[in-house]
Amino acid sequence: MRLPKIDNLEITEVSEDILLVHQTDPLFFFSCCDGLLILPKKKRNNSTISLDLNIEQKYVNSLNNIYGPVSDHICSHGHLDHICHVHVWEDIGANIHAPHPESNYLLNLHNFYQGFGFNEELDFNIVEEFAILNGYQGCNRINAFNPGETLKFDDYNIHTISFPGHSKAHVGYFLPDEKIFHISCLGFDKPKPEIKGFGPWYGFKEASISQCIKDIKKAEKIFIQKAKFLTSSHSYVVKNPDLSPFEYMRNKIRNNQVKVDRALKFHSLKESSENKIVKKLLKMDLFFPKKKLKGAVFEVYRFWESWIIRKHLHRSEFFRNMQEN
Numbered sequence: 554m555r556l557p558k559i560d561n562l563e564i565t566e567v568s569e570d571i572l573l574v575h576q577t578d579p580l581f582f583f584s585c586c587d588g589l590l591i592l593p594k595k596k597r598n599n600s601t602i603s604l605d606l607n608i609e610q611k612y613v614n615s616l617n618n619i620y621g622p623v624s625d626h627i628c629s630h631g632h633l634d635h636i637c638h639v640h641v642w643e644d645i646g647a648n649i650h651a652p653h654p655e656s657n658y659l660l661n662l663h664n665f666y667q668g669f670g671f672n673e674e675l676d677f678n679i680v681e682e683f684a685i686l687n688g689y690q691g692c693n694r695i696n697a698f699n700p701g702e703t704l705k706f707d708d709y710n711i712h713t714i715s716f717p718g719h720s721k722a723h724v725g726y727f728l729p730d731e732k733i734f735h736i737s738c739l740g741f742d743k744p745k746p747e748i749k750g751f752g753p754w755y756g757f758k759e760a761s762i763s764q765c766i767k768d769i770k771k772a773e774k775i776f777i778q779k780a781k782f783l784t785s786s787h788s789y790v791v792k793n794p795d796l797s798p799f800e801y802m803r804n805k806i807r808n809n810q811v812k813v814d815r816a817l818k819f820h821s822l823k824e825s826s827e828n829k830i831v832k833k834l835l836k837m838d839l840f841f842p843k844k845k846l847k848g849a850v851f852e853v854y855r856f857w858e859s860w861i862i863r864k865h866l867h868r869s870e871f872f873r874n875m876q877e878n
């Protein structure tokens with residue numbers, strides 16, 4: 554298929570009539586994610602479907618001019634890089650689908666604020682400022698589905714697969730006809746084979762490292778047994794039997810644990826309270842360089858990193874021994 558050239562969009566053909574789209578110049582670091590465009594095909598879907606493609610308005614318009622009308626957009630979970638531009642798909646007439654209960658986060662930012670526990674530590678206006686920087690606007694109407702449900706569009710079935718370690722409603726997708734497995738935000742975030750990303754993300758109270766590890770195992774099994782292609786929210790296309798994405802994700806989690814354990818040992822942090830230790834570790838910028846960040850951006854990164862650190866503290870043998878002594 555001849556692919557269109559649109560400035561700042563990378564379009565890759567995954568299989569016949571299914572494209573992976575990536576925006577290269579996001580307004581803000583966390584404001585976009587890659588997704589699939591499922592083009593119309595006889596005996597399949599009559600109109601184009603956007604699978605979790607969260608990109609800015611001008612690019613949605615360009616794609617809609619070429620491949621539209623886009624009848625449906627399916628969001629994978631309620632994190633900002635998956636919800637902030639979804640209103641644009643609604644504006645061009647698409648029905649919006651999202652997993653319950655994070656579907657509510659697309660309707661109103663207060664739901665996002667409370668749902669992810671920002672309200673326990675940050676004022677609403679900080680989160681609001683951060684969300685607006687990313688381009689967030691609420692949608693008017695969302696069709697909620699349950700993680701794990703199969704969604705049907707004309708004669709086309711899309712299986713959603715629950716991967717709750719990252720966020721409780723987070724789903725991946727399996728397209729059985731084309732054997733494409735889109736793992737969404739499971740943690741394979743390498744833009745190119747030679748470039749590393751952050752890896753699995755668990756910077757919220759509700760996220761769970763042990764569940765992430767289970768999700769990675771479950772995804773690996775699905776990939777080995779059923780899929781030809783693996784795509785994700787922030788990476789290139791991987792073909793079966795290349796299992797490097799799973800190795801990469803496990804390694805990232807292991808290395809993050811080492812980072813926290815080393816910092817604990819090296820600085821012999823003997824304070825009894827977990828909160829004090831988290832504060833000290835946050836100052837070390839173990840995960841995010843925060844020195845140049847200011848205002849709302851600093852506060853949100855600090856909030857995320859505090860949860861990443863806490864999750865690793867709770868898994869740290871060294872921390873446990875320290876607490877007991």
Ligand SMILES: [Zn+2]
Pocket residue numbers: 630632719738754
């Ligand atoms: Zn996410």
